[in-house]
Amino acid sequence: MPSPAPHDRLPLAFGGDYNPEQWPREVWEEDVRLMREAGVTAVSLGVFSWARLEPRPGAYDWEWLDTVIGLLHGAGIAVNLGTPTVVPPAWFYRAHPDALPVTREGVRLAFGSRGAICHSNPEYRAAATTITRALAERYGSHPAVVLWHVHNEYGAPVLACYCDVCAAAFRGWLRERYDTLDALNHAWGTAFWGQQYGDWEEITPPRATPSVCNPTQQLDYHRFADAQARANFVAERDILHRLSPGVPVTTNFMVAPSQGQTVDYWAWAKEVDLVTNDHYLMTDGRRTHVNLALAADLTRSVAGGGPWLLLEHATSGVNWQPYNPAKRPGEMARNSLGHVARGSEGAMFFQWRQSQSGAEKFHTAMLANSGTDNRGWREVTDLGRRVAGLADLRGTRTRGDVAMVWSWDSWWAQSLEWRPSQDLDARERLDSFYEALYDRHLTVDFLPPTGLGDLDPERYPLLVVPQLYSAPVGVGADLERYVARGGTLLVSFFSGIVDENDTLHPGAYPGALRDVLGLTVEEFDPLLPGETVSVRGADGSSYTADLWSEVVLPGAGCETVAVFADGRTAGGAALTRHAVGSGTAWYLATRLTGADLATVVDLALADAGITPVDLPRDVELVVREGESGTFRFAVNHTGSEVKVVLPDGSRAAVPAGGVEVFRDPR
Ligand code: GLA
Numbered sequence: 029m030p031s032p033a034p035h036d037r038l039p040l041a042f043g044g045d046y047n048p049e050q051w052p053r054e055v056w057e058e059d060v061r062l063m064r065e066a067g068v069t070a071v072s073l074g075v076f077s078w079a080r081l082e083p084r085p086g087a088y089d090w091e092w093l094d095t096v097i098g099l100l101h102g103a104g105i106a107v108n109l110g111t112p113t114v115v116p117p118a119w120f121y122r123a124h125p126d127a128l129p130v131t132r133e134g135v136r137l138a139f140g141s142r143g144a145i146c147h148s149n150p151e152y153r154a155a156a157t158t159i160t161r162a163l164a165e166r167y168g169s170h171p172a173v174v175l176w177h178v179h180n181e182y183g184a185p186v187l188a189c190y191c192d193v194c195a196a197a198f199r200g201w202l203r204e205r206y207d208t209l210d211a212l213n214h215a216w217g218t219a220f221w222g223q224q225y226g227d228w229e230e231i232t233p234p235r236a237t238p239s240v241c242n243p244t245q246q247l248d249y250h251r252f253a254d255a256q257a258r259a260n261f262v263a264e265r266d267i268l269h270r271l272s273p274g275v276p277v278t279t280n281f282m283v284a285p286s287q288g289q290t291v292d293y294w295a296w297a298k299e300v301d302l303v304t305n306d307h308y309l310m311t312d313g314r315r316t317h318v319n320l321a322l323a324a325d326l327t328r329s330v331a332g333g334g335p336w337l338l339l340e341h342a343t344s345g346v347n348w349q350p351y352n353p354a355k356r357p358g359e360m361a362r363n364s365l366g367h368v369a370r371g372s373e374g375a376m377f378f379q380w381r382q383s384q385s386g387a388e389k390f391h392t393a394m395l396a397n398s399g400t401d402n403r404g405w406r407e408v409t410d411l412g413r414r415v416a417g418l419a420d421l422r423g424t425r426t427r428g429d430v431a432m433v434w435s436w437d438s439w440w441a442q443s444l445e446w447r448p449s450q451d452l453d454a455r456e457r458l459d460s461f462y463e464a465l466y467d468r469h470l471t472v473d474f475l476p477p478t479g480l481g482d483l484d485p486e487r488y489p490l491l492v493v494p495q496l497y498s499a500p501v502g503v504g505a506d507l508e509r510y511v512a513r514g515g516t517l518l519v520s521f522f523s524g525i526v527d528e529n530d531t532l533h534p535g536a537y538p539g540a541l542r543d544v545l546g547l548t549v550e551e552f553d554p555l556l557p558g559e560t561v562s563v564r565g566a567d568g569s570s571y572t573a574d575l576w577s578e579v580v581l582p583g584a585g586c587e588t589v590a591v592f593a594d595g596r597t598a599g600g601a602a603l604t605r606h607a608v609g610s611g612t613a614w615y616l617a618t619r620l621t622g623a624d625l626a627t628v629v630d631l632a633l634a635d636a637g638i639t640p641v642d643l644p645r646d647v648e649l650v651v652r653e654g655e656s657g658t659f660r661f662a663v664n665h666t667g668s669e670v671k672v673v674l675p676d677g678s679r680a681a682v683p684a685g686g687v688e689v690f691r692d693p694r
Pocket residue numbers: 180181306308340346347378388391
């Protein structure tokens with residue numbers, strides 16, 4: 029368990045990843061001088077420094093790091109000290125080539141990048157804990173070290189390894205989970221395609237198979253890979269807790285990428301002392317600031333609503349997307365303060381100084397290769413001043429207005445092959461429902477699909493379930509309790525279908541949610557690419573839907589609010605409303621987007637008694653409150669000045685593209 033390490037010594041953070049090992053000594057003094065000029069209060073140091081710290085096995089070189097930490101401490105800059113275990117040195121791999129991970133196809137990945145780690149490899153585990161112990165012994169009580177940064181972005185770029193060592197570890201993990209082979213055979217449904225196991229030793233990782241590999245086997249392997257990485261984090265964390273008491277331990281999360289192998293941040297957040305996150309704007313044609321808000325809300329949510337820290341974002345363009353546009357003037361500050369509005373205790377960047385070589389030399393930084401006479405530097409120093417001016421909002425909490433359910437485990441399960449449509453995408457539904465709420469200027473708190481029965485409808489009058497394919501037994505009853513006590517629930521299609529073993533809930537779809545929604549689904553009828561259907565509301569409204577239709581049979585007490593007006597399921601219910609106790613449960617049986625989805629969300633908001641704030645599109649109003657006061661962040665993503673109404677009825681201007689923080693009078 030995490031020690032109750034306070035993060036009191038961590039200032040409201042402004043700074044970035046600092047990689048002095050890429051530079052000669054002369055540059056370090058200049059770095060520290062310019063950091064002071066920019067208002068830097070904290071840096072993340074040593075994240076990739078293993079080869080420099082231990083150039084030969086067991087021979088440590090501390091002198092350079094002593095010097096750098098001393099320089100930073102002398103300048104009053106706090107250190108978030110990295111354990112460099114995401115990149116073991118070349119000599120380590122030469123001695124232990126088996127520590128390199130193996131893909132599903134059996135390809136062993138090579139050294140020369142980063143994150144090439146088999147998390148089950150005993151030599152890697154021993155080496156990682158040894159370097160961590162050495163660092164903790166040397167710097168554990170250094171007054172500059174206020175936070176430990178373990179590893180880097182666990183799960184990226186590779187989470188799972190499929191080597192023989194992992195295979196053996198997987199069998200051990202399965203024995204713990206299932207106890208008996210009978211239980212495993214049952215959970216995996218091995219009666220299908222004759223997969224029954226008669227001996228634990230017959231079980232292998234879900235390596236490349238001729239056709240689709242058993243989905244439960246794949247899902248369990250993802251869980252196993254997550255657990256292996258987490259165990260390695262915990263091993264490092266426990267050493268740091270022992271040798272560096274009182275200094276909190278974190279590892280930088282990446283809560284919101286829309287694809288790729290992820291870890292389960294609900295589980296990871298329980299293991300860190302302070303949740304930290306990395307966020308980068310995606311250039312994918314969507315409204316990137318909405319994704320930023322979602323990432324910040326989700327990070328705060330995994331942190332239990334408490335403080336968290338944005339550990340990395342970019343001053344301007346990144347260099348790992350196909351196209352990497354620069355941020356517009358003012359956009360960096362708007363992004364940084366947008367995270368602060370949603371609970372971050374500061375804003376940190378990758379990285380302090382732009383690299384001159386290596387894979388990320390085109391990635392922008394706080395200090396560009398061209399020096400300080402440029403817009404970027406001027407904006408960085410301005411932002412440093414602004415962050416300093418917000419110092420007393422530390423410890424205040426952002427208040428969420430509505431709640432939404434998100435499960436990484438369900439997302440993994442749904443993302444496996446051979447679903448009714450290959451275009452089903454839980455992340456897309458999450459993004460779209462979030463966007464609809466964002467457009468009503470509502471702040472979202474995310475919740476895991478557990479303990480929902482205790483959710484207070486007064487605190488969260490609306491609960492949205494965008495797509496919860498896999499619903500553990502009990503979720504339906506929990507949701508029913510929430511609704512019966514006055515909550516408004518909005519569930520969208522392909523939810524409540526399977527249990528945690530990817531096994532269909534017994535009876536008609538949507539197994540786990542039939543009772544609370546008051547309906548059954550007789551048949552799925554996914555739409556083809558490009559195919560749309562019309563949906564018509566009883567009030568005359570009409571919508572255009574795509575991707576999904578199904579045959580819904582509303583039960584007694586379940587009202588049909590809109591029907592499929594054409595298509596193969598014409599005449600059947602597309603939107604229903606079921607009164608349960610003093611609340612209502614809505615069900616949307618198809619995919620709506622944009623204004624159409626917003627209209628449906630508005631119906632549920634009206635039921636929940638939530639009157640949206642009157643503000644222009646792309647203007648955020650987010651409130652942080654606590655002992656030091658109430659701070660209202662108005663974030664204006666539009667190209668014109670806007671006016672916001674403050675609690676005293678006065679109207680205040682927020683410049684085009686700007687952010688204003690209004691403090692309630694005490
Ligand atoms: C990630 C990593 C950093 C750096 C940035 C670049 O977040 O943690 O080391 O590679 O991306 O955007």
